[in-house]
Amino acid sequence: MAELLRANVLANFAYFRRSRLLIAFALVFLLLTGLTSLPTFFINSSVQNFNSLQEIYSTMNVFLLLFAAGLGLFVVSSHLRNRSLKMVFTKPCSPAVWLLSAFISAVVVTLLLNLVVLASAVVLSFVWHLPVRAGLLFISVDTFVASVGLIAYLMLLATLAHPAIAVTFALIFNADLFYDAQMWAQSVIRSGNSSPALRLLARLFHYLYLALPMVHAFGKKTENIYSSLRVLHGEWRYPLLSLGYALALAAFCYFLALFALQRKKHI
Secondary structure, three states: OHHHHHHHHHHHHHHHHHOHHHHHHHHHHHHHHHHHHHHHHHOOOHHHHHHHHHHHHHHHHHHHHHHHHHHHHHHHHHHHHOOOHHHHOOOOOOHHHHHHHHHHHHHHHHHHHHHHHHHHHHHHHHHOOOOOOHHHHHHHHHHHHHHHHHHHHHHHHHHHOOHHHHHHHHHHOOHHHHHHHHHHHHHHHHOOOOOHHHHHHHHHHHHHHHHOOOOOOOHHHHHHHHHHOOOOHHHHHHHHHHHHHHHHHHHHHHHHHHHHHHOOOOO
């Protein structure tokens, strides 16, 4: 099984390298990031350089999240749409091994990109004579952990629906949206409008918020780190707790996606 898993992972790496869509997406983002950061190289202010570093690093980590989600969606949906899995599963390669290899390959690529972005931020810190803050490492770890959950979630959606529907669902039905909706409903209730319909709506938003996966499990507690790049000693526990959440989410999505994959008639 280990040899078969390794062979599938290497095949996925080759597939990623040949994908023009993924390469084009990465090049467009790098171009946009370069254009937005170009003016900062002509400014000698330390404060402005720090703000620019924080903005560039934040933008690149958002890109990493989007790219990781795209990898999870792409590696499953592309094979499902061209119906090549029937050939893959008769080598023999079980759906469980193939799905696990797809997840591992997407996670490894995401990890490598995270290391590249972190190294770039460290280099920029030296170029601009800024202290290399621990927040850079914290954000990189936090982004990678969030990416693990996103990859598994989008792989699950790719096995259940068309890629366009999967992306639309992931964008619209997200935990942050329903958390904000719950806060709005509760504020209206506190202001005096306590109708049964509004209370029912608030409960619905609450349960949807609990049911849907979160990108950053402790985003409210770590948002100051993203702006200041400073990390207190006790705050390092949040990435570890987030990792536990991401692994639990990944396991749930994996087994549900495996069940959906095995029930597809064309494989």
